[in-house]
Amino acid sequence: MVMNNIDSKDLSTSTGEKNNDDIDLMALVLVLLRGWKIIALMAILGLLLGLLYTRYVNPIYKSDALIQIEENTQGIEALGESISELVGAEVSKAETEAELIRSRMILEPVVERLHLRIKLTDPNIGHLDRIKSNRTYTQLNTPDDVSLDTENGIVKVRQFDVSPAYLNQPFTLKKSATGFVLSNGFDEFKGQLGQAHQFKGLDGQINITVTELPADGYPINISKQTIKAATDAINSALSVEEKGQKTGIIQLSMTGPNQEQITTILNQIVRSYVDQNQSRGSEETTKTLAFMETQIPLLKEKLETSEALFNDFRKKYGTIDVGKEAELLLNEKSRIDEQLNELKLKKADLTTYYTEEHPLVIQINEQLKVLNNRTREIDNTIAGLPEIQREFLKLSEDTAINREIYLTLLKNYEQLKIVKAGQIGYARIIDSPTSTFNAIAPNKLQILMLTTLIGMMFGVMLVLLKNLVRNVVKDPEHLEVTTGIPVIATIPRSPLLSRLSKKKNSTPRMLAHVDHSSLSYEAIKSLRTNLMFGMPMGTAVGQPAQVILITGESLVWASRLSLPIYQRYLPSSTKKSWS
Numbered sequence: 001m002v003m004n005n006i007d008s009k010d011l012s013t014s015t016g017e018k019n020n021d022d023i024d025l026m027a028l029v030l031v032l033l034r035g036w037k038i039i040a041l042m043a044i045l046g047l048l049l050g051l052l053y054t055r056y057v058n059p060i061y062k063s064d065a066l067i068q069i070e071e072n073t074q075g076i077e078a079l080g081e082s083i084s085e086l087v088g089a090e091v092s093k094a095e096t097e098a099e100l101i102r103s104r105m106i107l108e109p110v111v112e113r114l115h116l117r118i119k120l121t122d123p124n125i126g127h128l129d130r131i132k133s134n135r136t137y138t139q140l141n142t143p144d145d146v147s148l149d150t151e152n153g154i155v156k157v158r159q160f161d162v163s164p165a166y167l168n169q170p171f172t173l174k175k176s177a178t179g180f181v182l183s184n185g186f187d188e189f190k191g192q193l194g195q196a197h198q199f200k201g202l203d204g205q206i207n208i209t210v211t212e213l214p215a216d217g218y219p220i221n222i223s224k225q226t227i228k229a230a231t232d233a234i235n236s237a238l239s240v241e242e243k244g245q246k247t248g249i250i251q252l253s254m255t256g257p258n259q260e261q262i263t264t265i266l267n268q269i270v271r272s273y274v275d276q277n278q279s280r281g282s283e284e285t286t287k288t289l290a291f292m293e294t295q296i297p298l299l300k301e302k303l304e305t306s307e308a309l310f311n312d313f314r315k316k317y318g319t320i321d322v323g324k325e326a327e328l329l330l331n332e333k334s335r336i337d338e339q340l341n342e343l344k345l346k347k348a349d350l351t352t353y354y355t356e357e358h359p360l361v362i363q364i365n366e367q368l369k370v371l372n373n374r375t376r377e378i379d380n381t382i383a384g385l386p387e388i389q390r391e392f393l394k395l396s397e398d399t400a401i402n403r404e405i406y407l408t409l410l411k412n413y414e415q416l417k418i419v420k421a422g423q424i425g426y427a428r429i430i431d432s433p434t435s436t437f438n439a440i441a442p443n444k445l446q447i448l449m450l451t452t453l454i455g456m457m458f459g460v461m462l463v464l465l466k467n468l469v470r471n472v473v474k475d476p477e478h479l480e481v482t483t484g485i486p487v488i489a490t491i492p493r494s495p496l497l498s499r500l501s502k503k504k505n506s507t508p509r510m511l512a513h514v515d516h517s518s519l520s521y522e523a524i525k526s527l528r529t530n531l532m533f534g535m536p537m538g539t540a541v542g543q544p545a546q547v548i549l550i551t552g553e554s555l556v557w558a559s560r561l562s563l564p565i566y567q568r569y570l571p572s573s574t575k576k577s578w579s
Helices: 008-015 025-034 036-056 094-101 104-114 127-133 227-237 259-281 283-317 324-350 359-382 387-422 444-469 476-483 495-502 519-534 572-578
Strands: 002-004 061-069 118-121 146-150 153-162 171-175 180-183 188-191 196-201 204-212 220-224 238-242 249-256 427-431 487-489 548-550
Touching: 025 036, 025 444, 036 127, 036 444, 061 094, 061 259, 094 104, 094 238, 094 249, 094 259, 104 227, 104 259, 118 146, 118 153, 153 220, 180 204, 188 196, 188 204, 227 238, 227 249, 227 259, 249 259, 259 427, 283 324, 283 387, 324 359, 324 387, 476 487, 487 519
Parallel strands: none
Antiparallel strands: 002 487, 002 548, 061 249, 061 427, 118 220, 146 153, 153 204, 171 180, 171 220, 180 188, 196 204, 238 249
């Protein structure tokens, strides 16, 4: 670029009004195009990192199950209203049950049954091994044992129980010529494969049964987790939520690197919840049956005693002809006694769950009070009858009441046994967990696209940052705005001459001979014309000389070798200032 100081003040005034904050989008695009190599390099680097990541992480699988939560159970109501009154109805919401499934009450039996507190790892697998193999083996838990595949064989541990001091501490298992060796850096124990062993260490006892190990000297890490750590690990991979709104259907999902493992664990969680749900559903029935079992022998003994006394009385005095009034009183008192016994039975059942201040218990006490008052009135009336008649009424009444109570209780007991056998709870399995063996993560294509895009973004940022810190002349307009001096010519670089100059064996050649039809050559001729017509041939004495600046994009002064091209067109005063 060639600059002149002619009319610099007027030009600086007009150009100073421009907005220096305007963004030239074309210049920005050109900057990015010039830095395409950096952008491409960062994109390739991001693609490689994404490829390494997809090979480093294990595939993630998923297993699902569906459970329906019913509002209540219809098993008791189907046997009639009288028996359903003995066992109250229970209502459960899906949201509450979803939280219950994640509780330790449901998960602890699963942890213990599948030995999920035992952790086996292969310390011989490094980061490079994970990238090379594209997948690493993980342990598999079953009700029988815990196993782990390795390159040198399989590990199987049937039992591993330690004292609290050894929890979460790593141990090392190695196969030896005579069996196995278990060590933790301080203690070392030797045992036989397939046999249960109990070792005494510095911090407590260790019970272990190892059935299989890899080749001799191949180490395996083993540890025993706390129950909380094991349940938290399950909860981190378990998702429990209601499908839809107020549908009563709970969806259970579990993810993990081993499809068979997560399916087994989820299946055990579903079974544990259903078993717990069924036991809760029959809990009231079980308590009622237990109460009846204690009362039936007592009532039977009481009935046999009253029948024996009544038979002895009849043998002694024969058959007694009771009058009409006495018969009516007897019938009424029998009905009242039946009601009293039913109310007492209900009260005994209620008091197993509630206190005396409960409204239902208070209501039964009031009914008992009314019936007892009527019983006393009938007793006072009967007291006027002859002694033998009164004794007959008393014995026959006791026998009838005891028989009725015993038969009623025995009938209810048999009905509740049928109810308990048919109770299934209010949770029903709709879909059991199944194995699909289709990995849901990582999404390799998505990861590769994302990492490539991130690499390109970093490349763009580096190019822009490099352009920002590079103090060069961006364009002629920016130079005019900054200095206030007009640019009279801009000479672009010749691509052909640049290629020739890069060759080691090429000799320097002039632009006019190599590329005389290019834009660079035409720009030089335009500069010559501007210098010839724009600058005077002579300068008066005392008048300041005209000054011309030739510069490149890095603000480097033009060398003396370039000056003779234009010196013959300049005044003598100007030539002096250049010299």
